[in-house]
Amino acid sequence: MLMTWLSIFPFIVVIIIAMKTKLVIPGLTAGLLTASFIYKPGLIIGLQQFYEFIMTGLKDENNVKIVLFLYMFTGLIGLMKYTGGIKGFVQVASSKINSKKGALFLTWVSTLGTFSAPSFRIVTVAPIMKALLNKVKITPQELGFVIETTATPVIVLMPIATAFVGYMSSVVQLSLKAEGIEGDGYRYFLQSIPYNFFSISILLIGFYLSFFHHRKTPATDAGNVEKKLDDQWEDCHPAVAKDLPTKPMNLLIPLGGVILLTLLLTYWSGYKKGFTSLIKAFIEADVLDAMVFALLTTVLLTFIFYLFQRFSLKDLVTYFIEGGNEMMPVIVLLTVVWGLAASTEALGFSSFVTSNLDWIPTLFVPPVLFLVGAFISYFIGSSWGTWGILMPLGISLGYSTGADLPVVIGAVFASGTFGAFASPLSDNTNTVARILQLNPMTYAKFKLGPALLAAGLAAAGYFVISFVI
Template sequence: MEASWLSIIPFLVVIPVAIYTKQVLPALFLGLLVGSYLLEPTIIGGIQTMFIYVVQALIDPNNIKIIVFLYAFSGLVGMIKMTGGIRGFVEKAAERIQTRKQALLLTYVSTIGTFASPTFRFVTIAPIMRALLKKVKMTTAELGFVIETTATPVIVLIPVATAFVGYMVSIIQIATENQGLEIDPYSLFIQSIPFNFFSIVMIVLGVYLSFFHHSKKKSNAPMQIEEETVEEEEDWHDCHPSVSKELPIKPLNLLLPLVLVIALTLFLTWWDGHVQGFGFLEAFIKAEVLDAMVIGLLITVLISFAMYLFQRFKLEELISGFIAGGNELMSVILLLSVVWGLSSITDDLGFSSFIVAHTGWIPQAFIAPLIFVFGAAVSYFIGSAWGTWGILMPLGVSLAMVSEVSLPLVIGAVFASGSFGAFSSPLSDDTNTIAKILGLSVMEYAKYKLKPALIAAAITTGLYVAVMFIF
């Protein structure tokens, strides 16, 4: 379709509505509805068009694979919680930690086994640190900051076995297909990882605060847990349902499924490339990675079911745990469905052509920095990395194609911008979850994090400017 200013109207609706309401899904739905009526401006036609676009998105084979992966992964985490895997890990780790250095080393080392999602990280590490707060000798705000730098900033850089991978690859696929590009979205995701500068800078800051910065005195801010309270509150099991006293203590119920899903994903990825006749390293590049991830996960779920049944957990309880876990991501699956439909509608309205025709005046060196700064502002006000990625990735890829800027660089900038909001926004799930577990005031804690986050954002912007001159 030829370039039309109408194609940007859905985005002009989505962004301000999301910022004003602090809700991503209603804003995206409204943008989808507006786009549908622009294509079919009749009372019934607009609704029918919206329905058709969403259904077409949902029946796409790759999209179905992503939905299955997200639901099954979250369902597996639900079973791990229910069978005492998380509580068992926390209990055993807390028994062995005696010093601040040991506790902080555990925080970083445990990332190897608990990088499934930010919430997963928080419910395995934060209760340990809360129980050991006196030994750790840090303010709770500093403690929360250190834990968070090992969550989203790390997880968005990991290319396998996380709740983020399927969504991130899907967003790239949407944007590249709208541009008519036949590029493997997973390969683009891998190439974009080194350019997610914000996440990398935040990890470095976290390491500095953990091992090289020492607070001289405890904070008197209202967000601070009182030391006397910590001493008296020997029972930390109430800070999150996943570490409740009512659950069994079985750390292997966490470790074995995670090791299995990672190993199977890597093996099946290599195997898919191997049977196509590629060498060892090239096999990983040429393989159908999404297929390998889904199949590896489904095998892990089945083996985990068998393992838990052998431990005499009831089948009905396991099924309930799996469904409860999977249902926690239904809002994300719904979000994806709307993003898929909105992307297709704006493409049919001529969004790509409009970007080509009207953005050539932007200096090439400013593309990545502008995308990051704009996306960081959006993500801060809506508090959602995933929502930001869904809104901005089509725009970022279109600008990259028009300006002939490196696609992995721009994709990395989009992911970095969403990571900023997930880390720093008082509306983000990360901020609210860690504040609840550690007993912090959400707004005071978010205010504490904002300064280092802005410093990291400024460094990130400078890095994008520098890299743009190199590329």
């Protein structure tokens, strides 16, 4: 009984340290160390248990596939940068647009080809928008808002071919396992997509503000408090540096290849299991395997494609590795999250929730989880960190109170999306601010109003759906 009560302390430590330091990994590490010493009191055996919890996650085959996918994906982006694919796309696209509506339309439509990861989308689209700022009557902060509206909020709703799918399915699967619930993490993720009410709300608000809202006052550069905006897009980010070549096909062909192969191999995976219906084949497919295989194949073919253009093999390998290494902080984050999930299972966290929190009315579980998660994610600036912290608690609480699990999972994902969009500490906020020469704090304040409106709509939606279901 004492052990189950103590199982809540690692989560308390995680939240306090993460919000105090505004860093996710130290908070998660502190929580895992706390869990290790609770489970095995003593300096040496506690540290040994910490190691064993870490290794538990790394021994899982699916977790290794997720790490491989993330590393190869960012490595492929590194190749696109070096070979001028991103710079070429920016140059071609910026030369075609001459109006505000055209710029906004391009921003929304380009989501179809750049939804793989928020960072990739931002470094592909933001330089285009920067090149257009002196052509169109729109402020840098308004463009930044539209870019971010179509980044993380869109990507978390995509079921395949993104850097998020593997991680989101993984945290759900680990939490289900800890609770002893039979089910597939990816399938629960699919079922939760319609319940990511924050993403849906901010997309609707962003679309309205982009195409139907007319300002009563002229556009100003209130978000640009540091210096007059320079519309020179080259060198605003390493992906569009002046010394890089300009080859748009070096982005379009690999990116189109990985998306097409992922779709084909996902369908083929389900088809081999005897499901001929397109939708059923996709649902029953081994999506992670298909994504990893499609990406691996694309990377190999991309190397050959670039070699035919006389790029140095040595340089290609170097930039692929450098690109992959940019994902190392995320891989460390994943490793600690997996270890923390193993520790909560060992400490009997699910038993604690079931025994002591089942009195909470089902009606309140999704909205409260969303609001708590949104608060945490705003102050740590990380969607992935928030999901890693909150998903085990959310699924345990949802299961013990009888709440609908897809709704609960959707609420947790929505809460992390709020922080990634609205927080001044978010990587997305700071990357957009750097490219568009905005003050990050002023820009974050500019976004906060629409973000809070979307959060309010989401919270109300969770109350309503919980009442109905």
